[in-house]
Amino acid sequence: MKTQVAIIGSGPSGLLLGQLLQRAGIANIIIERKDPAYILSRIRAGVLEQGMVELLREAGVGARLDEEGLVHDGFELAFDGRCERIDLKHLTQGKTVMVYGQTEVTRDLMQARDAAGGTTLYDADDVQLHDLKTDRPYVTFTRNGESQRVDCDYIAGCDGFHGVSRQSIPADSLKVFERVYPFGWLGVLADTPPVNEELVYANHPRGFALCSMRSPTRTRYYVQVGAEEKVEDWSDERFWNELKTRLPNHLAERLITGPSIEKSIAPLRSFVAEPMQYGQLFLLGDAAHIVPPTGAKGLNLAASDVSTLYRILLKVYREGRTDLLQRYSQICLRRVWKAERFSWWMTSLLHKFPDTDDFSQRIQQTELDYYVGSQAGRQTIAENYVGLPYEAVE
Template structure:
């Protein structure tokens, strides 16, 4: 079997890259170790930058997003019992974000790929990239009891933090930067209307809270929690009571509750692997970097990686130039580190840390006060939140 680009991973980044390549006439095959239904059962973030939305449109998969997505022109920072709205649209000259679940993005890209006739191989076990430091890379995998080989020109590792792509790189060739945060997020999903039409990021003495949504009838809420917390210790009633405590009074009174249908605790970390290219192997998205979800950058960073890699591969095949693929790692990492900085800053500003001193707390309060009363500071927040240009 042969293809031009072998893509490992059929999450949003792999599907987006694959469909952009397909639309440009570049042959590609996607491999994933799990099945389609498992992938569609995963619940992930849903705040999309305009650049991400544009790439989905370019891939021919944006119709439902445009029809059903919720455009947001601002969000609230809540502290001292009050809301402070950040006017994204006004501060950035007309930019906004779109709230649309990652599962729906995945579904739309899958349907577009199937309609275009491009190939995806699900439930492919032991996927392994080989010889990517030569001009003859290939990928092996097991399916239906047999070992298969796929020869290719390039391998795109869109397989997440624990996938085989980064693990195939010699440890001596890669440098890792990591920060572990001393808390996690307890999150729930419930079939209720959101408490507010825009997101609320709350800083409270009891800890951070986030009120988000997946649609006009499905809400996603989070609470900062200790890393040793157990899901079974958090009944729905306990969660709703704690969320009310951390919100301004008018939001707490308006909160609609219902039984949750998904509940999880996620640790927070910042992680970057450098470089993002190793010969004919490219790392994309979570395979190369992880950010805490505070700044809504995870999926959007993966999309910007796809943008740079697609540009490079398109130039290689259509313009016979390797300038784009040679610059991929440098271009992607320049944007990655800016988003890592922003996510770290949002996380440190909005959460209560176990070792916070009285001095540290006063600095955090001064930061929030300055941010919400200075147009320059609010503009810096807004332009990072809606997404820096590719």
Template sequence: MTKAQANSQATIKTQVAIIGAGPSGLLLGQLLTKAGIDNIILERKSGDYVLSRIRAGVLEQGTADLIREAGAGVRMDKEGIIHKGTDFSFQGEHHHLDLEKYSGGKHVIVYGQTEVTRDLMDERKKSGASTIYEADHVKLHDVDSESPYVTYHHNDEPFRINCDYIAGCDGFHGVTRKSIPQDKLVEYEKVYPFGWLGLMSDTPPVHDELVYCAHERGFALCSMRSETRSRYYLQVPDTDTIDNWNEEKFWDELKRRIPPEMAERLVTGPALEMSIAPLRSYVCETMQYGKIFLLGDAAHIVPPTGAKGLNLAASDVETAFRLFVKIYNEGRTDLIPRYQEICLARVWKAVRFSWWMTMFLHRFESAGRFDFRVQQAEFDYFIHSEAGNTTIAENYVGLPLEELE
């Protein structure tokens, strides 16, 4: 950048520059604003595009509490569906798991991620805090110095944000993690040989709880967004494409994989959306570098089997928020290394649970008759054992957060 270009930029000052206006960026921004910590959010897409993303909708109790703390929980508490249990099926054998009984009274809330994002957008607009959508050419500079800054273009005009810290909430393909030197990144990845074909429809859910189905034809999940909107998933090979499927074929295959009594009462209908999502696990252990903090998908991705994606992002947000409050209110910069320590401990436990649920419920082409029988024995043990029920329930509702100090 030339000196003339630098002088032509409009310069803005803030305390925390947040990259990404998905739920994690908006949640962090709203919490910081309520705490009196100035922040600006940059998002490369439009607000409408952000709201068009179809994502999961199972919120851990801790995530719901954090949304309430941000002042965005009114509609969630009114329209969200509290689930005190969840269901499992193996080859049509159906079992109910009482989450509250085996987790010390905790539950989950079914409320779509799109709705969480919408609520946080509305609250941010009310607060008057700045969100800049369609920010192009976002670049991070001097991130390992005392004076980091972010440059971007908006409506073809150049801007610069001088800040104290940068929160990367811009997803796996975002610019924030890419701004960390490659030789400083510690990364792990596992790619699964299948994906999830999802269909959303305005039909009543087939069951009042989520149902995870393990079947010799492959995994299926019966989920929901409301009492009138359903979300279903089928395991498909990673070589499959959406062109190989239509609504009729999807419904027929779903009926084969779910318990017979559910198949009989399944209400089918036109698809509001159909898509295939690949399954993989990814962890970047460099969650903090210089003045950069990585949150959510920018740092980790888990298979959706354990319903941990959004919830892990929310736990990152909580830890980052508490840290920033400590820094600005008490000058506790000595606690910065704790961010990565606390987050990674939780991330790897969630990665383990999501990996286990994926191995537990899916069919692998390489698996033989022996593997299938072992899978069935594991299912029998966990479903019919007090210890097994407790293990699943504790992880499903969310493990407790570690304190900063």
């Protein structure tokens, strides 16, 4: 098989890149080691920056998102027994975020790819990338017991943190920056009405909590737990009691509980691999960077990577601007590091660390009080939360 762009991984970043390229007439094949049911079973992020929403519309997959997505003009910061609302729309000249689950984004993109006749090769084993530093890279894999090969111009590595793409780059060609946090998020999905119309991020002496939602009838709640905690040790009753403890009284009193339909613990880390390019291989999303979910940036960063690579490839194929290829990593990393900073800052401000004593707790609360007590502080939070602008490719 031969194509222009081989995409490794059919998560939202791979599917979104494939959809944009397909609509632009740039041939692409997606190679995925799992099956479609597995891809759709993953419960992930649900807060989309305005830039990502606009990119999904550009890709022709905005209809259901615009019909079912929940536009949020703000969110709440809860600390010291009080709630402070960050008015995103007012503080960012009209920008908002949208609550729409990653699973739904993936479903929309899968359906659009099927409708367009795009090629996705699922259940591909032993995927290997070859000749990345030449102008004729290729991908080999085994599928249905047969060895297969895809020749291409470029390879987009959209296969996540544990995927083969980043591992195909020699270790001495990458610099890795990493911070592993000493706690995780215990998340519960439940068919209950949200406790609040907008997201609530809570700082509490017992640890962080987050009240989120997927729809007006389905909620996603989180509490910070120790890195050593096991999900089986957390009954629904224990979870709801802990969540109530960490919320301000007025929210705890109106929290509606119910049986969990999914429960899991996610570890937190910050990770960046530089550069995000090796020869004709380009890393996107979790293959290149991980952020703690506190700032709602993981999926959105993947989307900005997609936007950058897509616009570069448009100019490559339409204008012969191959010089732009070498700028991919530089453009992406400027935005990546700003999102890493914001996610780290939100994590540091809202979580209880092992060395958090009474002094440190008061410093956290005072910093929160300082930021929400200042127009400039609120604006800084808001402009980062709605997402910094995508850099133009020229």
